[in-house]
Amino acid sequence: MKKYLIRLTGINLIVIGLGAVLFGTVFKAYYNPIFPYILVFFFLFSLFTHYLHLKYGQNSFQSFSRTHMIVTLMRLFVYSTVVILYLVLNGEGVAGFVIFIGVLYILYAILESTALTRKFPR
Numbered sequence: 001m002k003k004y005l006i007r008l009t010g011i012n013l014i015v016i017g018l019g020a021v022l023f024g025t026v027f028k029a030y031y032n033p034i035f036p037y038i039l040v041f042f043f044l045f046s047l048f049t050h051y052l053h054l055k056y057g058q059n060s061f062q063s064f065s066r067t068h069m070i071v072t073l074m075r076l077f078v079y080s081t082v083v084i085l086y087l088v089l090n091g092e093g094v095a096g097f098v099i100f101i102g103v104l105y106i107l108y109a110i111l112e113s114t115a116l117t118r119k120f121p122r
Contacts, residue, residue, distance in 0.1 A: 004050050004115045011111055012043050015104070030096030034086070038100065041082070046108050049075055053116060068116075079105060 016039070023031040049071050057064035083101055087094060 001051065001054060004112075005047065007111060007115065008043060008046055008050075008108075011107060012039060015039060015107070027096070030093065030099075032093045032097055032100070034097070035100055038082075038104070042104050042108055045075070045078065046112060050112060050115065053112075054119070 019035065019039075023035075052071050053064075053067060057067040079101065083098060086097055
């Protein structure tokens with residue numbers, strides 16, 4: 001869990017740095033003040049889901065598979081709910097928001113997949 005936390009923090013720092021550069025220059029029109037809060041949400045939720053994987057997926061491959069499917073479904077449901085709530089409550093800047101969520105989802109999915117592959121090798 002400690003290695004995952006370090007990697008997750010590193011990814012967050014990279015995203016913050018790239019975001020500051022890109023949203024300060026090229027994509028200035030697409031910046032949304034909610035982005036830092038979304039980044040913190042992704043960080044905390046990724047820690048939580050990784051914890052669930054580690055806690056409930058260690059017994060057997062069947063346990064890991066079941067846990068992984070449940071956690072993935074929960075993650076998709078929560079992220080979709082966040083996007084839908086944003087769309088309902090604030091209809092401005094939708095394109096930038098959805099792209100930002102999509103990029104974060106892909107980054108965090110890659111990070112978690114590699115961490116789980118290292119933790120639970122075949």
